[in-house]
Amino acid sequence: MQPVEVETANRFAIWLNAAAGVEEARLGPLLAGGNANVTRLIETKQGRMVLRHPPVNVVSDKAAAGIAREYKALQALYGRAPVPRPIAWCDDTSILGQPFAVTEWLDGVALTTELPKSYPQDAAAVNALGREMITGLAAVHSIAWQGLLPDHFGRPDTFVERQIERWMDVRRQRAVRDLPLLEQIANWLTTMRPAMTRASMIHCDFHLDNCLVSRDRPQLQAILDWEMATLGDPLIDLGLCLFFWRRDPAKPLGFPTVQGLSNRPGVIEPMALADLWSTHTGIDHGQLNYYRVFSAWRLAAIVEGAFVLHREGKEDSAYARGLEFDVPHLLQEAAGYIEKGRV
DSSP, X not given: XXXXXXXXXXXXHHHHHHHHOOOSOEEEEEOSOOSSSEEEEEEOXXXXXXXEEOOTXXXXXXXXXXXXXXXXXXXXXXXXXXXXXXXXXXXXXXXXXXXXXXXXXXXXXXXXXXXXXXXXXXXXXXXXXXXXHHHHHHHHHTSOOTTTSOTTSOOGGGHHHHHHHHHHHHHHHSOSSOOHHHHHHHHXXXXXXXXXXXXXXXXXXXXXXXXXXXXXXXXXXXXXXXXXXXXXXXXXXXXXXXXXXXXXXXXXOSSTTXXXXXXXXXXXXXXXXXXXXXXXHOXXXXXXXXXXXXXXXXXXHHHHHHHHHHHTTSOOOHHHHHHHHHHHHHHHHHHXXXXXXXX
16 A cells, blocks of 8 residues: 555544444455445454445535435435445545445345356246345335435425426537437426325335345345435336336347346246335336336436537447447337337
């Protein structure tokens, strides 16, 4: 370690001991997962933990807001839904240069297109994961959040309306290509917007890839990445998750790897998972397909921003380049639910 790094590590260890009674904390390697924030292993006398903070080269209130929101969400959810235990929060930037959170470390794995080799390599294992995932999500949506979260945590009554207006405004102001479906679907969403089923705490980016599961059996350990958590209709989470569940891999797909392991014969139908969710939450899922369209459209509208940066020469990652096709394909899939009369 360089002298500055040693000083920072020592400062962090002293702070964590004082804040949470954690002894002999040592900063470890970066961990995979979490695109927007840094996730790092911590070794301590009490065992492993996880450090979360915004990217080192970003210093702003907005950059830290997601980590702060995530920590508040974990405080509300822990013991009531499958999430890592929150351990400590620090908004003193003199410690690491960024606000940060410390949470429990869980020895699990995040999945995308393949099952772990220790699992049975069949649809039954995927189905078990699907049921575990949906049951965990239902636990989140069943929580009586009043009194657990700050009053300003979300405005559920107008969330969908505000999201449509916000992202259409952004995309109109910064457009680098013609995406007619973006406007057409936004108009349809505005016209067809249903009444909210119930205000719940929602993840806003929920799918299997943002879950941690056991390494040796199809069992959910925790739901991760709560930076975008808010209050809204729980069908928003269910809609995105089931939009990505059991798609036809022979068709052009937006983000084909997301929950890609579900795109195989014999996997449980999305509506069977929706029924399971309703059984656990007591919430009707009759408007599910509206929220499939909404969630896919919202994702396309948000990530188009990275493609704009790519076209402007400010971003040249494989992810950004892939959005040339991922965004139109997401929009085409969303439009398909409308055009086929499935909504």
